[in-house]
Amino acid sequence: MNNFFKLIEQFRTQDEPAYCGLASLAMTLNTLNIDPRRTWKGPWRWFHEEMLDCCHPLPKVREEGITLTQAACLARCNGARVELYPYGSVGLAEFRAMVAEACHSAEEHIIVSYSRKEFLQTGDGHFSPIGGYSAKEDLVLILDTARFKYPPHWVPLEMLHNAMARIDPATGRPRGFMRMGRHPRLDSVLFTLDVRDEHWRQASRYTLEHMAGVVAAAAAAPGATAQGILTAAACGAPAAALRKFIAVRTAGSSTHGGVCIQTAAVHTFLRELRGTPLFAAC
Incomplete structure (x- = not known):
């Protein structure tokens, strides 16, 4: 759970019901200490949900949320190194190994796009960062950004993997996850x-x-x-x-x-x- 201590410093509640993807991205970008290259308020350079508007208009996000592909686009546009894994691109064993590696190293973080229905929770599509992994019990810690509904909670890793398999009505395809890290060098500002x-x-x-x-x-x-x-x-x-x-x-x-x-x-x-x-x- 080395990644937990960095993520929990940036843990936030999403500002809008459909902002789970933006809140997860802002939280992870700040955890990675990526410079937004613009001020947030006053002199402070800090990622906030309202700054993540370069791939999808915010009014539409408030109504519809974002898809996994759009989330990856936002992360890349704002300076993160992103590896996108739609459901089915890796098996359960490889997903488990990736989660364990990310939680151990804390040099990269995993955001999952999944259906709450698999956990018998209210609602459907949701984004959350993974905040830890228990190898002994094969559980992952979901740092749920909708804290007005659910606090951080542990779920079986296999159940989370199945939750990503459920179809996203916006795309007609299963969901998935992405790994985010820092680039070894800065991107062009322009x-x-x-x-x-x-x-x-x-x-x-x-x-x-x-x-x-x-x-x-x-x-x-x-x-x-x-x-x-x-x-x-x-x-x-x-x-x-x-x-x-x-x-x-x-x-x-x-x-x-x-x-x-x-x-x-x-x-x-x-x-x-x-x-x-x-x-x-x-």
């Missing part, structure tokens, strides 16, 4: 690159396989200049891919394929990029 996109892979291949040849040919041309060589290298790149793989971290974005995309900020960035002399030379 934007991140979605390296899963095919457009990014095209840009990567150009950089690794073709750009050296383009630069060499431009340098060998009569009257070659540094500006000309740089222009040739830039013009040879698949610059149109920028629209696809750049995601800027600001408020008010939407989720597309699990990726936080800031449409207005992307267009602003591209407009400024097109205004540079180098781009004009292409």
Whole structure:
């Protein structure tokens, strides 16, 4: 239960009935000492539920809550390292090993998305961090963020695993869990690159396989200049891919394929990029 002592310092009650996912995320982000890179109140930089609005509008969250994929998007957008495990991606034994490892190390934490119906509790879908594990009794401690309904409570690990198997009506699929930790280095404050996109892979291949040849040919041309060589290298790149793989971290974005995309900020960035002399030379 090494993770318990860090989590309990940040234990909170959700502000809205449907904010269990946001409360679990805020609690875990603060536990991991991740900098929100913006102030909360006055000079203090601290995660609060109302700050987690970059993947799903808060008015909709108040009405509908969030799905596991949206929770993972929020965690990534706010600087956490996230591993997402929909139900069925790992078996019971592997889930038990992950829980035991996280509770022992306290370097990462697990948030589960499950159905309360499995525990004969009122309500259905819910998010909570796991606050501890008893190997002797095979029990996990649920740090329930809806403390107006239930205090922290122990449940059999196998029962929790079954609770994740119940279908989420919002997605038509089972639920699951995610492991959250800190990145070994800071993310960009302004934007991140979605390296899963095919457009990014095209840009990567150009950089690794073709750009050296383009630069060499431009340098060998009569009257070659540094500006000309740089222009040739830039013009040879698949610059149109920028629209696809750049995601800027600001408020008010939407989720597309699990990726936080800031449409207005992307267009602003591209407009400024097109205004540079180098781009004009292409």
